[in-house]
Amino acid sequence: MRTTRPFAALAALATAGVVLAGCSSDAGNQAEDAADNSAAVETDVEFEAGTTMAELNEAGTITIGTKYDQPGFGLLNPSGTPEGFDVEIGKIIAAKLGIPEEGIKYVETVSANREPFLQNGQADIVVATYTINDKRKEVVDFAGPYYVAGQDIMVAAGNPEGIEGPDDLAGKNVCSVEGSTPAENIRTNYPQATLTLFDVYSKCADALTNGQVDAVTTDNVILTGLVAGNPDGFELVGNPFTEEPYGIGLAKGDQAFRDFINDTLEESFEDGSWADAWDATAGAISGQEAPEPPTVDRY
Amino acid sequence: MVQFFIDNFPLLRDAFLKTLELSVLAGLLALVLGTLLAAFRVSPITPLRGLATFYVETFRNTPLTVVFFFIIFGLPQIDFAVGFFTGAVLSVGLYTAAFVCEAVRSGINAVPPGQAEAARAIGLTFGQSLREVVLPQAFRTVVPPLGNVFIAMVKNTSIAAGFAVTELTASLQRLSNANGGDILLVLVAVVIGYMLITLPTAYVVGRVERRVAILR
Numbered sequence: 273m274r275t276t277r278p279f280a281a282l283a284a285l286a287t288a289g290v291v292l293a294g295c296s297s298d299a300g301n302q303a304e305d306a307a308d309n310s311a312a313v314e315t316d317v318e319f320e321a322g323t324t325m326a327e328l329n330e331a332g333t334i335t336i337g338t339k340y341d342q343p344g345f346g347l348l349n350p351s352g353t354p355e356g357f358d359v360e361i362g363k364i365i366a367a368k369l370g371i372p373e374e375g376i377k378y379v380e381t382v383s384a385n386r387e388p389f390l391q392n393g394q395a396d397i398v399v400a401t402y403t404i405n406d407k408r409k410e411v412v413d414f415a416g417p418y419y420v421a422g423q424d425i426m427v428a429a430g431n432p433e434g435i436e437g438p439d440d441l442a443g444k445n446v447c448s449v450e451g452s453t454p455a456e457n458i459r460t461n462y463p464q465a466t467l468t469l470f471d472v473y474s475k476c477a478d479a480l481t482n483g484q485v486d487a488v489t490t491d492n493v494i495l496t497g498l499v500a501g502n503p504d505g506f507e508l509v510g511n512p513f514t515e516e517p518y519g520i521g522l523a524k525g526d527q528a529f530r531d532f533i534n535d536t537l538e539e540s541f542e543d544g545s546w547a548d549a550w551d552a553t554a555g556a557i558s559g560q561e562a563p564e565p566p567t568v569d570r571y
Numbered sequence: 572m573v574q575f576f577i578d579n580f581p582l583l584r585d586a587f588l589k590t591l592e593l594s595v596l597a598g599l600l601a602l603v604l605g606t607l608l609a610a611f612r613v614s615p616i617t618p619l620r621g622l623a624t625f626y627v628e629t630f631r632n633t634p635l636t637v638v639f640f641f642i643i644f645g646l647p648q649i650d651f652a653v654g655f656f657t658g659a660v661l662s663v664g665l666y667t668a669a670f671v672c673e674a675v676r677s678g679i680n681a682v683p684p685g686q687a688e689a690a691r692a693i694g695l696t697f698g699q700s701l702r703e704v705v706l707p708q709a710f711r712t713v714v715p716p717l718g719n720v721f722i723a724m725v726k727n728t729s730i731a732a733g734f735a736v737t738e739l740t741a742s743l744q745r746l747s748n749a750n751g752g753d754i755l756l757v758l759v760a761v762v763i764g765y766m767l768i769t770l771p772t773a774y775v776v777g778r779v780e781r782r783v784a785i786l787r
Contacts, residue, residue, distance in 0.1 A: 383748045384744060384747040384748055384751075384754070385754075386751065387751030387752060387754070388751070388754055391752075408751055411751055411752040412751075447735075450732065450737070450741045450744040450745050451744035451745040451747065451749070453748075456745075468655065469735055469737065469741065470733060470734065471732060471733035471744065472733075475644070475733070475734070478644045479644070482644060482647040482648065482652070484652065
């Protein structure tokens, strides 16, 4: 990329655009695939009066918070609806509540607003690559996990720095997103690495392309999306060194709703709809088969 | 609540100092470059006028985020990489210089033309008449608009959060993700940080304005 260009900034922007465009075209295919195997909407369901399930079923609508910028999990497609594994999980839950796809209202949740949205009732559930941890459990409750990701490292193609794991990051410049759990992990457990923190991962990819950083680190599922966007430029180290259980966030203290979601998840693990959702979304991008479903944690 | 501030004080302090450092360095760059550009824009030499006009129109009409993209991700592609903090100083400074230039130029235009003519008539060169006669009068009238420009600039430094500079807005992102239940406290802390810079700036501008006010 080290060629002289008069409009380098435009080129940089264009690169970002191409990455995004690449993702959305994949996403477009997802929509068709996903449409074929959407979970059947329950028509005659009865819930105990007064429960959240009864309220949502009665209203015929549910508000789901998800990410709009994570290829494979939650990404807004060109027509303005989010797609991905998280979205499919949301649909499975809505279907069990007797709510058709048209009844699902999506709101964008970013890392910083997931707890407030649940606390204020702006979202009924949040399915947004939402790592379950104790600090978050103080303010919201989690159903699931429905997927266990792991922090991994992405490097330039050919791995010129020879980075095989987090210990090799010492003295290297590693990129992540400000405020994210992976960045916190590097800061605490691998303090010899120099952290460069942007606000979105696409900038980390640009910086890696330019050689301004040596590596990018975050959950493997996010890195997989970035590598898929530029397979000639990047490669995944493929050595996950943490466990990030993704849960479904809901308002604190709603035990009945949490049990219901956990039951729904276990059912989807067994009847194959979970694996179908994976194959149609994240699996379609990464080319990986559906992993073993995790064990639901009824803490 | 007190515990929150105690726990996160080192991060907030470092972030505040980073915003302050960025503001001061970018402000100095903008003031010097902006004044120089204003001199160019009123100079009798056509190429200088054209250059300064081109600069001002380019930077004033480009969103600051795009300027950041250009400096941080664009320049490395033509083998001219700068560090992330230096890049932030350059982005904010070069961008703000365009606004400083226009504020100073408005001040120069507010000095009655007779002043410059008289200065030239007694034998001062263009540079001398600008330095000794016109600019001192011009700066007095531009103190309030320059104050506005600098306060806006302090807030504009928040864009650097998206470009690998851990300043106040970046600490907002980090703290709000780590303390999902205390979003309000995080916001209050960050707003206080910005006000610690902008309110004294406004005060100093007010003082300077009164001190240099001309009795006409």
